[in-house]
Amino acid sequence: MTPPDPAPSGVPTGPPDGPPSGSPDSRPAEAPGGPPSGVSDGTPPGAGRPARADARRNREKLLAAARAAFAAADDTVALEAIAREAGVGIGTLYRHFPTREALVEAVYGAELDDVTTSAPALLAELPPEAALRAWMDRYAVFVATKRGMIDTLRAGWASGTMATPTTRERVVGAIATILAEGARTGTLRADVDAEDITTMLLGVFLSTTAGNTPEQTGRLLDLVVDALRPFAGPEDQQRPAADRPPRD
Numbered sequence: 001m002t003p004p005d006p007a008p009s010g011v012p013t014g015p016p017d018g019p020p021s022g023s024p025d026s027r028p029a030e031a032p033g034g035p036p037s038g039v040s041d042g043t044p045p046g047a048g049r050p051a052r053a054d055a056r057r058n059r060e061k062l063l064a065a066a067r068a069a070f071a072a073a074d075d076t077v078a079l080e081a082i083a084r085e086a087g088v089g090i091g092t093l094y095r096h097f098p099t100r101e102a103l104v105e106a107v108y109g110a111e112l113d114d115v116t117t118s119a120p121a122l123l124a125e126l127p128p129e130a131a132l133r134a135w136m137d138r139y140a141v142f143v144a145t146k147r148g149m150i151d152t153l154r155a156g157w158a159s160g161t162m163a164t165p166t167t168r169e170r171v172v173g174a175i176a177t178i179l180a181e182g183a184r185t186g187t188l189r190a191d192v193d194a195e196d197i198t199t200m201l202l203g204v205f206l207s208t209t210a211g212n213t214p215e216q217t218g219r220l221l222d223l224v225v226d227a228l229r230p231f232a233g234p235e236d237q238q239r240p241a242a243d244r245p246p247r248d
Contacts, residue, residue: 061086070148115142116170128182
């Protein structure tokens with residue numbers, strides 16, 4: 001029997017960047033922090049590691065499903081329900097987020113980034129007072145999502161397993177950005193501290209945690225924005241509130 005022709009010089013005879021097929025090391029490595037023993041991620045045997053783009057998409061779907069679930073939660077959210085809503089197996093969830101704490105920390109970080117970095121984008125599209133009102137709606141979603149994770153967050157922060165975020169400072173900074181633009185254009189008062197606005201908003205959200213409708217929360221936020229509009233003229237600053245003319 002004639003032996004096969006040797007491969008041309010420089011052409012590899014085995015799989016690229018890996019050991020020959022069938023060797024003990026040719027199996028796909030298990031991702032760190034994979035699912036608990038016996039938990040399947042729904043991937044057929046032999047299918048190998050998913051493509052990097054697929055892994056990113058799965059992570060994004062899990063985060064989106066978790067954010068929605070925590071925002072609407074009245075009780076503990078089951079991780080299986082999050083995986084099901086994301087359209088992936090529970091093993092895929094565990095591969096990306098080995099513990100509930102890891103998932104909660106990722107969701108909280110993504111929410112905080114979104115709400116605190118949205119101010120410039122809103123100002124690019126809307127007048128300052130409208131941008132502030134739209135930002136308050138986004139902040140309300142952040143607070144609702146945090147409420148659904150609060151027990152896990154508190155435990156993680158207390159134990160040190162989760163880094164303590166600079167939430168208050170970043171929220172105050174976002175509000176200050178909008179207030180500064182409003183003061184520059186004359187559409188928002190220049191004598192207001194962003195820290196005070198943050199406290200007012202937290203008061204609104206704490207007072208509407210149960211038994212209140214989104215419509216009432218919206219009306220309360222409208223009142224906060226109305227309080228931040230400048231008066232009709234400088235002389236009105238010295239007049240009693242009851243005698244001031246209506247704001248535009």
